[in-house]
Amino acid sequence: MTFLDETIALPVGVTLDRFIKRNQDAFPFATGELSQLLRDIAIAAKIVNREINKAGLVDVTGAIGTSNVQGEMQQKLDMIAHIRFMRALRNGGEVAGIVSEEEENIVMTGNDDARYVVAIDPLDGSSNIDVNVSIGTIFSIYRRLSPVGTKVPLDDFLQGGDAQVAAGYVLYGSSTVLVYTTGHGVNGFTYESSLGEFFLSYPTIKIPEDGSIYSINDGNALDFPEPISDYLDTCRTRRYSSRYIGSLVGDFHRNLLKGGIYFYPPTAKTPNGKLRLLYECYPLAFIIEQAGGLATDGKQRLMEVKIKNLHQRSALCIGSTNMVKEVEKITLQKAEMLAAK
Numbered sequence: 001m002t003f004l005d006e007t008i009a010l011p012v013g014v015t016l017d018r019f020i021k022r023n024q025d026a027f028p029f030a031t032g033e034l035s036q037l038l039r040d041i042a043i044a045a046k047i048v049n050r051e052i053n054k055a056g057l058v059d060v061t062g063a064i065g066t067s068n069v070q071g072e073m074q075q076k077l078d079m080i081a082h083i084r085f086m087r088a089l090r091n092g093g094e095v096a097g098i099v100s101e102e103e104e105n106i107v108m109t110g111n112d113d114a115r116y117v118v119a120i121d122p123l124d125g126s127s128n129i130d131v132n133v134s135i136g137t138i139f140s141i142y143r144r145l146s147p148v149g150t151k152v153p154l155d156d157f158l159q160g161g162d163a164q165v166a167a168g169y170v171l172y173g174s175s176t177v178l179v180y181t182t183g184h185g186v187n188g189f190t191y192e193s194s195l196g197e198f199f200l201s202y203p204t205i206k207i208p209e210d211g212s213i214y215s216i217n218d219g220n221a222l223d224f225p226e227p228i229s230d231y232l233d234t235c236r237t238r239r240y241s242s243r244y245i246g247s248l249v250g251d252f253h254r255n256l257l258k259g260g261i262y263f264y265p266p267t268a269k270t271p272n273g274k275l276r277l278l279y280e281c282y283p284l285a286f287i288i289e290q291a292g293g294l295a296t297d298g299k300q301r302l303m304e305v306k307i308k309n310l311h312q313r314s315a316l317c318i319g320s321t322n323m324v325k326e327v328e329k330i331t332l333q334k335a336e337m338l339a340a341k
């Protein structure tokens with residue numbers, strides 16, 4: 001481990017606040033703004049967690065009759081989560097602008113002197129809320145390129161995956177877990193609601209190089225690109241396990257801890273892939289690379305996929321290094337066979 005890793009490494013049971021503070025101390029020039037931003041996200045996560053836990057008891061489930069920019073029916077909890085994160089980031093003062101799955105345009109916070117912008121999917125997998133399946137928040141943080149004191153322009157959000165300064169997710173499952181990276185490894189924290197604190201529970205997460213779990217919606221099998229169909233056949237031959245809960249954060253988190261691969265390839269309904277590049281694919285790709293895994297869009301390293309608009313979709317293949325590399329190898333072999341014809 002490097003000095004930095006040793007400095008940051010702390011025992012299980014340390015609070016998120018203490019961990020963030022130690023992280024910040026390891027960066028002599030850190031001014032505390034990113035630390036405070038991460039704390040603001042954790043505050044919103046605690047509030048959203050409380051709302052989700054009421055689902056079924058109070059009227060927070062079901063749709064609200066409107067659809068988001070993606071044309072997807074907005075669930076009550078989608079909007080509750082969106083409002084909570086917008087409010088926490090606005091009041092925290094560290095964020096100049098936000099792109100949310102729930103809003104077509106940039107949400108200006110009024111904090112024009114802030115140095116960061118955030119892209120967020122406030123509640124992914126929300127169609128699972130009514131049936132009590134795990135759901136999640138995914139976020140990505142960039143330093144603004146535009147001058148402090150101005151309204152953030154579109155370009156501040158179109159910097160590309162490698163420009164992220166931090167990324168993470170919150171999984172609202174059998175327990176509520178916040179996992180994030182600032183580019184120095186991946187750490188996970190479990191929420192203890194009776195104390196209102198996140199505690200370090202998964203220090204320096206590393207995804208196993210190999211796995212025996214594959215996650216994909218088999219209902220789209222007729223649309224799968226041939227290399228993916230061939231790879232899935234080898235998984236079945238090896239008697240791997242198929243695990244897919246239709247909630248990206250839940251599928252991602254299981255594969256991150258146990259090893260595995262998640263695909264959302266192009267389909268007839270979503271020829272460019274279904275998942276959003278800015279606030280789903282980029283942050284999870286940042287995390288997986290920091291945890292020693294790989295992420296592609298089926299053609300190239302996901303973090304290098306060019307972003308042209310805020311809600312751009314992308315195909316995604318993400319998980320254990322050897323599994324993603326095997327898919328890449330099959331894809332290359334297929335391309336070479338086609339070229340030789």
Ligand code: P6P
Pocket residue numbers: 124125126127217246247248249251274275
């Ligand atoms: P499908 C949820 O809508 C989501 O964005 C991800 O959380 C999930 O992995 C995927 O879409 C599920 O999509 O088409 O398989 O239902």
